[in-house]
Amino acid sequence: xxxxxxxxxxxxxxxxxxxxxxxxxxxxxxxxxxxxxxxxxxxxxxxxxxxxxxxxxxxxxxxxxxxxxxxxxxxxxxxxxxxxxxxxxxxxxxxxxxxxxxxxxxxxxxxxxxxxxxxxxxxxxxxxxxxxxxxxxxxxxxxxxxxxxxxxxxxxxxxxxxxxxxxxxxxxxxxxxxxxxxxxxxxxxxxxxxxxxxxxxxxxxxxxxxxxxxxxxxxxxxxxxxxxxxxxxxxxxxxxxxxxxxxxxxxxxxxxxxxxxxxxxxxxxxxxxxxxxxxxxxxxxxxxxxxxxxxxxxxxxxxxxxxxxxxxxxxxxxxxxxxxxxxxxxxxxxxxxxxxxxxxxxxxxxxxxxxxxxxxxxxxxxxxxxxxxxxxxxxxxxxxxxxxxxxxxxxxxxxxxxxxxxxxxxxxxxxxxxxxxxxxxxxxxxxxxxxxxxxxxxxxxxxxxxxxxxxxxxxxxxxxxxxxxxxxxxxxxxxxxxxxxxxxxxxxxxxxxxxxxxxxxxxxxxxxxxxxxxxxxxxxxxxxxxxxxxxxxxxxxxxxxxxxxxxxxxxxxxxxxxxxxxxxxxxxxxxxxxxxxxxxxxxxxxxxxxxxxxxxxxxxxxxxxxxxxxxxxxxxxxxxxxxxxxxxxxxxxxxxxxxxxxxxxxxxxxxxxxxxxxxxxxxxxxxxxxxxxxxxxxxxxxxxxxxxxxxxxxxxxxxxxxxxxxxxxxxxxx
Amino acid sequence: xxxxxxxxxxxxxxxxxxxxxxxxxxxxxxxxxxxxxxxxxxxxxxxxxxxxxxxxxxxxxxxxxxxxxxxxxxxxxxxxxxxxxxxxxxxxxxxxxxxxxxxxxxxxxxxxxxxxxxxxxxxxxxxxxxxxxxxxxxxxxxxxxxxxxxxxxxxxxxxxxxxxxxxxxxxxxxxxxxxxxxxxxxxxxxxxxxxxxxxxxxxxxxxxxxxxxxxxxxxxxxxxxxxxxxxxxxxxxxxx
Numbered sequence: 001x002x003x004x005x006x007x008x009x010x011x012x013x014x015x016x017x018x019x020x021x022x023x024x025x026x027x028x029x030x031x032x033x034x035x036x037x038x039x040x041x042x043x044x045x046x047x048x049x050x051x052x053x054x055x056x057x058x059x060x061x062x063x064x065x066x067x068x069x070x071x072x073x074x075x076x077x078x079x080x081x082x083x084x085x086x087x088x089x090x091x092x093x094x095x096x097x098x099x100x101x102x103x104x105x106x107x108x109x110x111x112x113x114x115x116x117x118x119x120x121x122x123x124x125x126x127x128x129x130x131x132x133x134x135x136x137x138x139x140x141x142x143x144x145x146x147x148x149x150x151x152x153x154x155x156x157x158x159x160x161x162x163x164x165x166x167x168x169x170x171x172x173x174x175x176x177x178x179x180x181x182x183x184x185x186x187x188x189x190x191x192x193x194x195x196x197x198x199x200x201x202x203x204x205x206x207x208x209x210x211x212x213x214x215x216x217x218x219x220x221x222x223x224x225x226x227x228x229x230x231x232x233x234x235x236x237x238x239x240x241x242x243x244x245x246x247x248x249x250x251x252x253x254x255x256x257x258x259x260x261x262x263x264x265x266x267x268x269x270x271x272x273x274x275x276x277x278x279x280x281x282x283x284x285x286x287x288x289x290x291x292x293x294x295x296x297x298x299x300x301x302x303x304x305x306x307x308x309x310x311x312x313x314x315x316x317x318x319x320x321x322x323x324x325x326x327x328x329x330x331x332x333x334x335x336x337x338x339x340x341x342x343x344x345x346x347x348x349x350x351x352x353x354x355x356x357x358x359x360x361x362x363x364x365x366x367x368x369x370x371x372x373x374x375x376x377x378x379x380x381x382x383x384x385x386x387x388x389x390x391x392x393x394x395x396x397x398x399x400x401x402x403x404x405x406x407x408x409x410x411x412x413x414x415x416x417x418x419x420x421x422x423x424x425x426x427x428x429x430x431x432x433x434x435x436x437x438x439x440x441x442x443x444x445x446x447x448x449x450x451x452x453x454x455x456x457x458x459x460x461x462x463x464x465x466x467x468x469x470x471x472x473x474x475x476x477x478x479x480x481x482x483x484x485x486x487x488x489x490x491x492x493x494x495x496x497x498x499x500x501x502x503x504x505x506x507x508x509x510x511x512x513x514x515x516x517x518x519x520x521x522x523x524x525x526x527x528x529x530x531x532x533x534x535x536x537x538x539x540x541x542x543x544x545x546x547x548x549x550x551x552x553x554x555x556x557x558x559x560x561x562x563x564x565x566x567x568x569x570x571x572x573x574x575x576x577x578x579x580x581x582x583x584x585x586x587x588x589x590x591x592x593x594x595x596x597x598x599x600x601x602x603x604x605x606x607x608x609x610x611x612x613x614x615x616x617x618x619x620x621x622x623x624x625x626x627x628x629x630x631x632x633x634x635x636x637x638x639x640x641x642x643x644x645x646x647x648x649x650x651x652x653x654x655x656x657x658x659x660x661x662x663x664x665x666x667x668x669x670x671x672x673x674x675x676x677x678x679x680x681x682x683x684x685x686x687x688x689x690x691x692x693x694x695x696x697x698x699x700x701x702x703x704x705x706x707x708x709x710x711x712x713x714x715x716x717x718x
Numbered sequence: 719x720x721x722x723x724x725x726x727x728x729x730x731x732x733x734x735x736x737x738x739x740x741x742x743x744x745x746x747x748x749x750x751x752x753x754x755x756x757x758x759x760x761x762x763x764x765x766x767x768x769x770x771x772x773x774x775x776x777x778x779x780x781x782x783x784x785x786x787x788x789x790x791x792x793x794x795x796x797x798x799x800x801x802x803x804x805x806x807x808x809x810x811x812x813x814x815x816x817x818x819x820x821x822x823x824x825x826x827x828x829x830x831x832x833x834x835x836x837x838x839x840x841x842x843x844x845x846x847x848x849x850x851x852x853x854x855x856x857x858x859x860x861x862x863x864x865x866x867x868x869x870x871x872x873x874x875x876x877x878x879x880x881x882x883x884x885x886x887x888x889x890x891x892x893x894x895x896x897x898x899x900x901x902x903x904x905x906x907x908x909x910x911x912x913x914x915x916x917x918x919x920x921x922x923x924x925x926x927x928x929x930x931x932x933x934x935x936x937x938x939x940x941x942x943x944x945x946x947x948x949x950x951x952x953x954x955x956x957x958x
Binding site for chain 1: 918
């Protein structure tokens with residue numbers, strides 16, 4: 001059952017309960033819901049695919065995409081708002097929760113692990129989800145994951161016991177117990193397995209369970225590494241995991257364990273460096289697959305390669321880079337410009353450069369070493385040797401990536417069949433190593449026929465195109481073929497901004513935000529990007545974040561990750577309302593950054609911030625899947641219960657709110673970045689200017705912005 | 719399962735199922751400059767280094783200094799193992815230089831018989847498990863007919879097998895043949911041909927395992943390189 005179907009079932013159940021006499025004191029007619037749906041269709045035309053028949057039957061033909069989820073959310077919200085307007089918000093909430101409680105398990109269970117879906121379910125339904133998950137799900141999940149880990153531990157300890165007694169592991173476990181309370185409720189039995197005190201574990205939080213299990217398991221792998229070497233230890237552990245978790249890998253995802261276990265070995269895909277492309281590929285490039293990347297020569301391709309290389313190294317991949325158009329020093333310089341230490345990566349074996357460029361200018365006999373780089377002479381057999389040597393010299397990693405840029409130049413020197421055979425051999429080699437590889441080819445260097453024939457070798461083809469459209473350059477990235485992957489073939493239009501490939505949908509969002517600023521912060525709320533009216537700025541939160549950035553809690557992280565983050569804050573004038581902070585990391589590693597930002601803002605990463613306790617963290621997804629910004633985090637502070645009876649009242653309260661949009665960009669390379677200086681008083685200045693502009697615009701004119709005042713972002717009320 | 723003597727030459731053992739079977743006679747052929755001697759030196763040196771197996775290098779043409787210099791240029795400190803009694807480099811060529819041709823022929827300084835006598839004593843003294851004879855070509859010149867050569871070589875090979883020593887016989891060839899006298903490959907248990915050939919304006923070195931008894935071997939032609947630390951065969955690359 002896909003997400004939209006699950007959502008549809010929730011609505012169906014909701015309608016059924018609300019129109020059923022079971023509720024007793026409150027009952028709606030089917031026709032009422034039909035009218036609500038009709039109105040929602042005006043706002044969300046896609047709801048034409050969703051209908052309610054006269055006898056209450058729900059027909060859900062919506063596509064399983066984000067647009068549908070947003071539309072269903074709108075429908076559900078409108079329904080709740082309608083009920084609230086009739087009987088009051090509090091009573092409406094109670095009735096809805098009460099009515100759905102009996103069927104909550106059936107409705108909620110399919111939602112487990114579907115964070116995106118849950119983020120679209122409005123109040124008070126999210127409360128039912130939370131309750132259900134807490135009461136049944138968590139306990140069941142803990143049971144499930146403990147059961148599986150018990151098997152894994154047993155298999156692993158048995159194997160370890162063949163090499164050594166388990167005293168080292170027991171010692172390690174006793175040390176870990178000081179940090180992980182839950183491990184105090186684990187004992188190593190005589191049968192060489194771990195026995196969990198299930199009651200203690202069942203009542204623990206997800207995070208505690210995750211951290212304790214990962215710590216215990218990693219300590220086993222650490223001991224195994226000591227005994228048999230890292231490569232063998234990780235391979236062995238991976239095999240054990242794959243055996244016991246076959247068909248249950250979503251459990252690992254639910255506990256967010258895949259990244260922290262076995263250095264990501266359980267991931268079957270690796271990142272292309274572009275989140276939007278990863279999404280279209282269903283998560284990334286499958287390990288062991290070879291991709292042909294067709295593109296015209298130019299900066300677009302260079303930026304893409306740069307992103308792959310730097311992203312790969314940042315993600316801890318082992319990267320083999322085969323060059324034919326530039327010497328190794330260019331790559332080292334590129335990495336340095338991105339803040340990465342190329343020499344260190346080479347020294348540690350995370351990067352090997354095979355140089356098939358230098359033979360043009362110097363005499364190379366066979367294969368020669370130049371530092372850590374391997375220079376090959378012209379002939380392909382020597383290049384093959386150099387590549388094989390490079391592969392052998394790469395440090396062990398569960399995620400390996402090869403970037404190969406030789407096809408075009410090789411075709412100019414050798415016969416097609418020689419190059420074809422050579423690439424086939426390379427592909428087989430990479431596959432054997434479970435290494436994802438990308439072969440770059442300038443589409444203009446070969447005839448269409450040759451390109452067509454060479455594509456046969458590869459598992460997939462990705463094309464980057466650049467065309468002129470009405471006097472403007474149009475750039476697109478498309479997946480043409482990809483074997484064994486359910487990929488999205490829709491092209492990704494993009495532009496180049498700040499030396500990065502930025503999908504146009506994200507650029508549009510930025511433009512709207514800028515437009516809002518220049519229009520005195522008055523904008524239109526769109527479905528995809530929430531942009532709100534701003535009347536005046538608040539200093540406190542800027543200070544809060546600025547302080548965090550100044551102390552390096554956020555700034556250093558951003559600097560290291562080469563990211564920028566957009567932080568939007570909203571705070572009411574009176575203390576009785578929620579404060580909302582929206583965080584939208586703009587590039588890769590968004591989850592890590594988001595967590596970091598959450599910690600900083602909520603104060604959990606710094607003592608001086610600890611007073612600023614935010615009560616709840618709610619994740620909401622607001623951008624389309626192909627946007628470069630995949631997630632926004634809303635952090636709600638001090639949600640003091642209050643009632644907003646009517647839309648007019650709510651509108652009035654909202655107008656009083658304070659809102660600020662701060663955009664913190666990554667620092668320019670080599671410049672000393674001072675985030676405080678960067679932010680400074682600019683938001684206030686901008687705001688004052690904007691307000692003045694609006695005043696000017698409105699004075700003596702018939703312009704009224706009332707009609708376009710957007711709705712506020714959804715807020716959680718208690 | 720057959721016990722083997724690994725060469726520890728990177729990439730080669732993969733092609734020959736882990737090494738030369740114990741007690742076999744293995745022929746390494748190739749034109750001048752094809753790294754035959756280096757092959758022999760590495761085989762012996764690596765045996766001492768990695769497997770703690772003593773070995774004897776019998777040189778009939780190259781001087782001891784020349785071989786030591788060649789070894790040391792690839793980081794192979796032969797003398798260290800000599801001091802430890804794990805490797806013996808015997809320069810029979812020096813003796814030949816000090817004699818006239820007629821004396822050499824008369825005394826049979828480098829005949830199979832003389833070699834056999836020499837080895838009989840030395841093998842029991844050294845406990846050697848590996849032997850390199852560089853080169854067979856120098857011995858062959860004593861024999862006027864190929865039948866005689868074949869008979870003597872056969873007797874010599876029986877001696878080596880009985881001594882359970884794993885031997886490399888180095889033989890220089892020119893042209894397209896596999897051996898100098900056309901008979902060595904029939905006596906030997908294996909034949910590895912080293913060569914170099916022209917490709918797109920440059921020369922590349924190649925290695926082909928043409929024969930190997932008791933072994934499922936890779937018969938394809940593979941490129942190899944002489945790197946800073948010696949020979950490196952590329953089992954993943956195939957020529958032709």
